Amino acid sequence: MTDHPSDLLPVSASALAADPRLGSAVREFGRTYGYDYFDDAAVGRMLAEHEASLRRSARGGMVWAASLGGTAGLAWLLWAVLGRPGNLALAVAPPAVLLALSVAAFVRVHRDSRRKLRHPFLEGYRHVLAAALAHGAPVAFVPAWLTGRGGGEAEAAPLPPYTAPPGGPAPVRRPRSATGAGTAAPLPTKPAAVAEYERIAERGGWHDEAGWILIGAGAAGVGYAAVEDVPAAFAAVLLVGLGIWTWVAGYRLGRRQKELEKEARRYVDQLNRAQSAGAVVPELSPPLRKIVDSRL
Structure with a gap:
């Protein structure tokens, strides 16, 4: 892991293993999704890779092209309408197509980001964080990108509700350590x-x-x-x-x-x-x- 603030893990393996019930739940999530969530180095590396992938989607060339195309299409459409052309349908057709392509590009970027958020590793890690919070483990933070939280409060992939495994004891919330x-x-x-x-x-x-x-x-x-x-x-x-x-x-x-x-x-x-x-x-x-x- 590199020395960068973003490399700070939301919760460490030692915190997950401190409560036997939480540790058992995390191991079960690991078996379900096929990842070892007790390996801090691997978890940090995977989180960094997925974060970078989502960042490329949100700021990639398609977003820039769609933004420029949409702006140009809207300006072109206004110019065509205000120019009072003889054949209105023929005049607005090209900018309308450009606007439609821009919207389609934005929709594709949005769907691609949603798909990336549903990667099995991230799905499992959201369950891990939900379990840690339910057990009162010290979770430093929940990454905004992990839950798909943008400028507002709506989350595209919120932490799932946590319930104890069948036959197991319910989690008991403990005060989070601050020292x-x-x-x-x-x-x-x-x-x-x-x-x-x-x-x-x-x-x-x-x-x-x-x-x-x-x-x-x-x-x-x-x-x-x-x-x-x-x-x-x-x-x-x-x-x-x-x-x-x-x-x-x-x-x-x-x-x-x-x-x-x-x-x-x-x-x-x-x-x-x-x-x-x-x-x-x-x-x-x-x-x-x-x-x-x-x-x-």
């Missing part, structure tokens, strides 16, 4: 910079828009005051000042987030090395999960 105590290797201490990153990573995103809106509104007010000779409207200059302050605050926050993100990535690298040495990594916070999922 890694009792493992072969200790977890690294979380730096204060990483804790700060987790605290402020979700902030921002609105400063630029709000700043420019305030500046624009203030400038419009000052212009109105000058043109219409309404001295009171010059008070709109305060909006300009507020907009500049908002924009600067957002810029500083963004710069600070980027500085702290470097420390957060180093920390995830340390967790990766600790896991490779046998430590059990606890559930990651949402900002750290985004770092792990940032490649796709």
Whole structure:
């Protein structure tokens, strides 16, 4: 495994084997799907290969061609219609065909991605993660790409519901370990910079828009005051000042987030090395999960 944040496993073999009932369920999934989910090196390699394959599908040449074709087809169609041709059907036929081909290409990419998500190894691993969560094992994260989660919350391949094997005891959820105590290797201490990153990573995103809106509104007010000779409207200059302050605050926050993100990535690298040495990594916070999922 390479030293990259994405190489951090959602759950390690030591965590799976810590509970005999969970270990038995994982071995059963391994027999069903034909993979050894206790082999951390092999699991990490397979996850990386499937992630890369899905990334190629999502960003490959067909997607670019379909995007360009759809844009060109739509522009062509609008030009043909607005040009008021004598034979409308003949004029719109070529761009309509181009749009249809673009849609067909997008559908093919979508189906290809769905097919890849249904690979037996990934199907089995989703069952493994579902079992680990049901037993309260420390699952660091569930990869967004593994469940087909895009920009929204809908998942194309969610984790399946887990039920105990017939005749076996029901899983008992245990508190997830947050320290890694009792493992072969200790977890690294979380730096204060990483804790700060987790605290402020979700902030921002609105400063630029709000700043420019305030500046624009203030400038419009000052212009109105000058043109219409309404001295009171010059008070709109305060909006300009507020907009500049908002924009600067957002810029500083963004710069600070980027500085702290470097420390957060180093920390995830340390967790990766600790896991490779046998430590059990606890559930990651949402900002750290985004770092792990940032490649796709």
